[in-house]
Amino acid sequence: MPYGGPASILADGPVAPLGQHSLLLLLLQVGVLLALALLFGRLAVRWGMPAVVGELMVGVLLGPSLLERFAPALTDWLFPKEPGQFHLLDAFSQIGLMLLVGVTGTQLNLGLLRRQGTTALRVSVGGLVVPLAFGIGVAFLLPDRLVPGDVDRAVFAFFLGVAMCVSALPVIAKTLSDMGFLHRPVGQLILTAGMVDDTVAWFLLSLVTALATAGLTAGHVGLALASLAVFLVLACTVGRMAVRAVLRRTTRSAEPGATVAAVVVMVLLSAAGAHALHQEPLFGAFVCGLVISSTGELAPNRLAALRTVVMAVFAPVFFAAAGLRMDLTGLADPVVLGAAFLLLFVAVLGKFLGAYAGARLSRRSRWEALALGAGMNARGVVEVVIAMAGLRLGVLTTQMYTVIVLIAVVTSLMAPPILTLAMKRIEDTAEETAELKSSEEKTADEEIREKAYG
Numbered sequence: 001m002p003y004g005g006p007a008s009i010l011a012d013g014p015v016a017p018l019g020q021h022s023l024l025l026l027l028l029q030v031g032v033l034l035a036l037a038l039l040f041g042r043l044a045v046r047w048g049m050p051a052v053v054g055e056l057m058v059g060v061l062l063g064p065s066l067l068e069r070f071a072p073a074l075t076d077w078l079f080p081k082e083p084g085q086f087h088l089l090d091a092f093s094q095i096g097l098m099l100l101v102g103v104t105g106t107q108l109n110l111g112l113l114r115r116q117g118t119t120a121l122r123v124s125v126g127g128l129v130v131p132l133a134f135g136i137g138v139a140f141l142l143p144d145r146l147v148p149g150d151v152d153r154a155v156f157a158f159f160l161g162v163a164m165c166v167s168a169l170p171v172i173a174k175t176l177s178d179m180g181f182l183h184r185p186v187g188q189l190i191l192t193a194g195m196v197d198d199t200v201a202w203f204l205l206s207l208v209t210a211l212a213t214a215g216l217t218a219g220h221v222g223l224a225l226a227s228l229a230v231f232l233v234l235a236c237t238v239g240r241m242a243v244r245a246v247l248r249r250t251t252r253s254a255e256p257g258a259t260v261a262a263v264v265v266m267v268l269l270s271a272a273g274a275h276a277l278h279q280e281p282l283f284g285a286f287v288c289g290l291v292i293s294s295t296g297e298l299a300p301n302r303l304a305a306l307r308t309v310v311m312a313v314f315a316p317v318f319f320a321a322a323g324l325r326m327d328l329t330g331l332a333d334p335v336v337l338g339a340a341f342l343l344l345f346v347a348v349l350g351k352f353l354g355a356y357a358g359a360r361l362s363r364r365s366r367w368e369a370l371a372l373g374a375g376m377n378a379r380g381v382v383e384v385v386i387a388m389a390g391l392r393l394g395v396l397t398t399q400m401y402t403v404i405v406l407i408a409v410v411t412s413l414m415a416p417p418i419l420t421l422a423m424k425r426i427e428d429t430a431e432e433t434a435e436l437k438s439s440e441e442k443t444a445d446e447e448i449r450e451k452a453y454g
Contacts, residue, residue: 018088026088028078030317033058037316050171050412052380055316056405059323069329079324093321095268096314097385098285101202102267103310104169105289106303108195119362120189124196126358127376128165131350132204135164138346143335146400155212159395162204163386163404164347167197171380171412181423186368190375193355198382199290203228205386206274206283212393213278227277235270235287240295243288247297260306263292280389319381322388322405330399340403347407348414351377367425374418383408 037055044054061067068075079086139157147156172194181187210224243266250258267288274284292298331337352373359369387404390396396404 022085022088025078025080025085026092029089030092032078033062033317033320034313036062037320038312041316048416050175050380051316052171052319052384053409053412055319056323056326056384056409058320060326060328061323062320063324063326065326065328089321093314093318096310096318097388098267098271098281099264099306099310100315100318100381101282101385102263102270102285102289103303103307104198105286106263106292106298107307108169108198108290108293119359119364120192120196122362123189123355123358123372123376124193124200126354126356126361127167127193127351127373128197128200128354130354130357131347132161132165134346134350135161135343138342141342142339146336146339146397148394148397151212151395155208156395158211159208159390160343160400162201162208163383163390163407164343164350165197165204166201166379166382166386167194167351167376168378168380168382168408168412169194169198171378171382171415172375175378175412175415175419176375181419184423184426186371186423186426187375190372193358193372193376197376199286201382201386202280202283202286205389206280208395209280209283209389209393210278212395224278228279231274231277231279231284232287234273235291239270239288240291243291244295244297247292247295251297251299251302256302256305259298259302263298263303263306266292282385282389319384322384325388325391325398326402326405327398328402330402333399336399336403339400340406343403344407344410347379348377348411351411365426367422371419371422371426374415374422377418378412378415379408380412381408383411 036058040054040058041051042054044057045051062075062079136157139160140153147153169191173191176187176190206228207224210227211221246262246266247259250262253259267285270288271281271284274287275281331340352370355373355376356369359372360366364372384405387396387401387408390404391398391401
């Protein structure tokens, strides 16, 4: 029998378990990152910023931007540069990331898209196409040293365009909720357009992932589109039937444990299926969440425990680990700093212009259009996730990764003050006021039912 077969494995004995030192470091890394991420996240919220800003700052403080420069021995011990050790933390973060994206998909209200109609589509299309085109265009103007040497410039440009055009639905929803704008008509429109942006962003990320791994040729582009279509067709047919059957069986139990476990299994298998078809695993996790949401079989409270664990444990560790890869010292380079300002300007201008144009074409007022642009401009969580994917794929350099994450933070901080300014000048019609009151009453009823079931 050739080397590497079953007999060889048996002769060599079982695979050695994880070394004690490696396990010790992994436990310390996760514990330290989680504790500090929770602390800094709470401080960020108290100071009126999204929690993700504080969580990212943990990685920045512990990484090459600060601690590595002042206490290199401590950094080398806690976060050694050995690929095997770093990949352990990365694997933990990636599992949490898949669950975060999948849970986000389950929370999307597809009924909103039907109710908002063409206005939401115009706003979302404008908010996607304009910054996507701007991002692709500016990518060809950047110096060669900001582009990985083995990456086709066209693939890099497409990826940068995707990073520029995304919106962060979780950040948008949280911002609108905190400010009391969530159930206002314009708030619902922002939420719906953001949902469309999120969905298209994961689709585009999956496409650029396939191109980055296979290459930019006519044959590879066709193959990438074909595999994407196959995945979507399977998800909407066989996958949807399987999800519905599983959820109907698990929701018979009064305890949510079986449902939580089933959703985790389905999200991870969907991510694996997308990866097997050379698509971005995150896209597979997101599509699974959408399919779960579309079945209508899942009561909101059934996944409360999973959402708590994901948002309170996995997500903070992921964002803190993402911050470890940022190197703010690179901004001391005038070329990198100039690129950062240019990309921030392009990202903000493209999003505002696109969303504003879409709103005005739908005969919305200038203040409504400004509010839509401000809400859609918040990139937060989604852009950080896409930046991490680009770094993992080798499409981004460390400098460009740092710039894109900074854009995510700055645009998320810009949203609240501009939204407040615009919303104060928007007057709801009598019909919209009645609809708002009905939505608030419905929300109150849902909260009562959730407490009763909980």
